[in-house]
Amino acid sequence: xxxxxxxxxxxxxxxxxxxxxxxVEVAAGSIVxxxxxxxxxxxxxxxxxxxxxxxxxxxxxxxxxxxxxxPPHKIVKLGIAQAPEGRQLFLNLTVRDNLRAGQYDLIxxxxxxxxxxxxxxxxxxxxxxxxQQAGTLSGGEQQMLAxxxxxxxHPTLLLLDEPSLGLSPLLVQNIFGIISKINKKTGxxxxxxxxxxxxxxxxxxRGYVLKLGRVALExxxxxxxxxxxxxxxxxxxx
Amino acid sequence: xxxxxxxxxxxxALLAICLLLIPLGMSNYLTYLINLSGIYAxxxxxxxxxxxxxxQMFFGPVALMAMGAYGAASLANHLNFPFYISIPLSGVITxxxxxxxxxxxxxxxxxxLAMVSVGYHFILEQIIGGWDSFTGGYNGLNLKKASxxxxxxxxxxxxxxxxxxxxxxxxxxxxxxxxxxVGRAIWALGQDxxxxxxxxxxxxxxxxxxxxxxxxxxxxxxGLLAHYLRYITPYHFTIAIAIMxxxxxxxxxxxxxxxxxxxxxxxxxxxEVIGFFKDSFLGASVALYxxxxxxxxxxxxxxxxxxPKGLAEWVKxxxxxxxxxxxxxxxxxx
Amino acid sequence: xxxxxxxxGLAIGSVYALIALALVLIYKGSRLLNLAQGELVxxxxxxxxxxxxxxRLPYLAGLVPAVIxxxxxxxxxxxxxxxxxVSSEEWSIxxxxxxxxxxxxxxxxxxxxxxxxxxxSPFTGQHLHWGAYALSAQEMVIIVTSLFMLLxxxxxxxxxxxxxxxxxxxxxxxxxxxxxxxxxxxxALTWMISGxxxxxxxxxxxxxxxxxxxxxxxLLLSAFSAAVLGGFGSIVGAIIGGYLLGIIQAVTGGxxxxxxxxxxxxxxxxxxxxxxxxxxxxxxxxxKK
Numbered sequence: 001x002x003x004x005x006x007x008x009x010x011x012x013x014x015x016x017x018x019x020x021x022x023x024v025e026v027a028a029g030s031i032v033x034x035x036x037x038x039x040x041x042x043x044x045x046x047x048x049x050x051x052x053x054x055x056x057x058x059x060x061x062x063x064x065x066x067x068x069x070x071p072p073h074k075i076v077k078l079g080i081a082q083a084p085e086g087r088q089l090f091l092n093l094t095v096r097d098n099l100r101a102g103q104y105d106l107i108x109x110x111x112x113x114x115x116x117x118x119x120x121x122x123x124x125x126x127x128x129x130x131x132q133q134a135g136t137l138s139g140g141e142q143q144m145l146a147x148x149x150x151x152x153x154h155p156t157l158l159l160l161d162e163p164s165l166g167l168s169p170l171l172v173q174n175i176f177g178i179i180s181k182i183n184k185k186t187g188x189x190x191x192x193x194x195x196x197x198x199x200x201x202x203x204x205x206r207g208y209v210l211k212l213g214r215v216a217l218e219x220x221x222x223x224x225x226x227x228x229x230x231x232x233x234x235x236x237x238x
Numbered sequence: 239x240x241x242x243x244x245x246x247x248x249x250x251a252l253l254a255i256c257l258l259l260i261p262l263g264m265s266n267y268l269t270y271l272i273n274l275s276g277i278y279a280x281x282x283x284x285x286x287x288x289x290x291x292x293x294q295m296f297f298g299p300v301a302l303m304a305m306g307a308y309g310a311a312s313l314a315n316h317l318n319f320p321f322y323i324s325i326p327l328s329g330v331i332t333x334x335x336x337x338x339x340x341x342x343x344x345x346x347x348x349x350x351l352a353m354v355s356v357g358y359h360f361i362l363e364q365i366i367g368g369w370d371s372f373t374g375g376y377n378g379l380n381l382k383k384a385s386x387x388x389x390x391x392x393x394x395x396x397x398x399x400x401x402x403x404x405x406x407x408x409x410x411x412x413x414x415x416x417x418x419x420v421g422r423a424i425w426a427l428g429q430d431x432x433x434x435x436x437x438x439x440x441x442x443x444x445x446x447x448x449x450x451x452x453x454x455x456x457x458x459x460x461g462l463l464a465h466y467l468r469y470i471t472p473y474h475f476t477i478a479i480a481i482m483x484x485x486x487x488x489x490x491x492x493x494x495x496x497x498x499x500x501x502x503x504x505x506x507x508x509x510e511v512i513g514f515f516k517d518s519f520l521g522a523s524v525a526l527y528x529x530x531x532x533x534x535x536x537x538x539x540x541x542x543x544x545x546p547k548g549l550a551e552w553v554k555x556x557x558x559x560x561x562x563x564x565x566x567x568x569x570x571x572x
Numbered sequence: 573x574x575x576x577x578x579x580x581g582l583a584i585g586s587v588y589a590l591i592a593l594a595l596v597l598i599y600k601g602s603r604l605l606n607l608a609q610g611e612l613v614x615x616x617x618x619x620x621x622x623x624x625x626x627x628r629l630p631y632l633a634g635l636v637p638a639v640i641x642x643x644x645x646x647x648x649x650x651x652x653x654x655x656x657x658v659s660s661e662e663w664s665i666x667x668x669x670x671x672x673x674x675x676x677x678x679x680x681x682x683x684x685x686x687x688x689x690x691x692x693s694p695f696t697g698q699h700l701h702w703g704a705y706a707l708s709a710q711e712m713v714i715i716v717t718s719l720f721m722l723l724x725x726x727x728x729x730x731x732x733x734x735x736x737x738x739x740x741x742x743x744x745x746x747x748x749x750x751x752x753x754x755x756x757x758x759x760a761l762t763w764m765i766s767g768x769x770x771x772x773x774x775x776x777x778x779x780x781x782x783x784x785x786x787x788x789x790x791l792l793l794s795a796f797s798a799a800v801l802g803g804f805g806s807i808v809g810a811i812i813g814g815y816l817l818g819i820i821q822a823v824t825g826g827x828x829x830x831x832x833x834x835x836x837x838x839x840x841x842x843x844x845x846x847x848x849x850x851x852x853x854x855x856x857x858x859x860k861k
Binding site: 345364537 | 605656660666672675678680796800838839
Binding site for chain 1: 733736737739740743744746747748749750751752753754755
């Protein structure tokens, strides 16, 4: 059962046609990954889901509700959170304030505390740096902060745009391990955009390959992993 | 091929004849308004070169006009220069004096330059008001009547022709300047100073050049004003007028020379139009000045929201739809 | 004599500080310079005049409704004029705020006329005696009320969710909306707060300086100079810049001819921008617009 359904989406980025006839479905409790090279349209898709871009045609449905015409803050309230391209952290504010911002909409103090403790448990380094300015964190720490901030809004669907970008292989393994753990422990549905094919497919249930704004290939991650030659031709991956 | 060109020439000739004959049929007051429009149009051309093309947010053109006005007045009163010498000379002097703001401006951009130029205007206003011996302070300064070869030129109609000539010369001068290397460099500077300097354009020199050209035009405008009105006070050069010039420039079209002329008319005729409507609809008891202020303010807001590209752009579109033979590009193109 | 100059300087400095704060808040939130800020001060002062003369409320009680009214007025301006142009070019927005400024001035002139009016205050002409010195009571009121306003603002900004939202929107609008914050609503709130902060400044200074249609513009320029002095974009800088400018102006004014006194903010502005554009507290490399 899909909690997120994208149907026949046409999106323009300024004057250029960025997404063509996009059809994607994300099942509840799963990890789905959208693969593709730079400029393939992954971030455009994610921005559209979160309401930062509006599609020219097509629809996006979340939990049966049509969301593509809604403003970004309303989409967050419905339960979609994103750690976006470029992270978009509040660099002049402290780590604590960044995380508090993530919880801006919430009221249930008990649940908020539980989420907070969980996040600090997964990323203890953030707990050490709570009073530090976010701009002074390293790349990896900022990525952890971005993911944490998104998680703290207690979403039903978590979007992660290229979490591995700019991180060392060790850090990437670390973060992806935590992402997988989040999904297994809490059942949170996760939709990921990635260029790092292998790591992404290793934790995902299902994958879509995007090429020049169109879905070129889709299937269960097991199947995609096995057809490496096909992946190669679509992504130029070795 | 030949037919459109001939038609063009005929139209321009007709226009020239109209312009020369117009004042004969008009009231003095209307001529006066048109004269003022021309004077302000020249200042707006200067502002357009510096701000519209050169991209410098400069709110001090009226301060420069004041320099030109008082300069021309002094040259005429103390040195007995005739107006056709005092005005251009005053333009040159203003141009040189403008270095006092051009140099600080080199280090400032956008908003900061805007506010500093406003401060510059205020300081100059204080100087004019305070320097009684030279400027006559708030009591104002009188000028003798302008004379050409012994004939006194004081009427509105006489000045119509003087101002018309000045506007034509200034306009043609600006247009040619924009086509020359200096003009293109200034335009490149306005578009993207970093890219311009990478291409080898000496941004500093051309910024200063833009200021000096603007000052020259504003100086001439001020000089004309002084000789025409024959009485100038600091109240003729307020910051409110500076803002109106800016609005006129934007309404006419940012960077457009033809739009500058429209802007000049806008600046002069708007208060008149407002006054007319106020009298018709609101009655004479309502204070004119405040009604003008209110309506001007609302008008500015409406213009910004609904006509961001300016009237000249609108006219250009109209023109291009009307005669598709015009390959040359017209007079107000960048 | 010096003590009185300093208290005078602190008083006018408080006014500059509040208006500079209002300017910087709006700038941080939406990257625009509100040229109508001075007029928001003026209209607030005239509101209080209307309330105090019509309703015959005591001075301090009359302050509160005037401040709230000013906040609502600023909110309305933001909705009607600023919202439609917020995505336009820089000069467009600047011009739009200037249009608002002119309109307000015209309206004030139409309704109240151009004669300078005093704002009735029980503190006018009263003096506090401190040792051998007699200090103007109204100036003391200005200083105390302003400090109180700054304190309330601080508590709001650092202690409430809305305050955090304002900080967040000022830092990164995209990030803010991804946290479920409505940027439009926060901008409206920012304008309202700016209006209220500036209102306190205007209302407290009016008994001394008299209400005039033109008072706003000079206050705007001085507040801008103060903000630049402190480092434009820094809230703390704006406040300190305001007090500093006030003191400098008062002290130099005590020893210089009157005509020069009003040029002090501009001269200082040009000086700062040419020598040290980032001001006292600004960060180097901050995006200057």
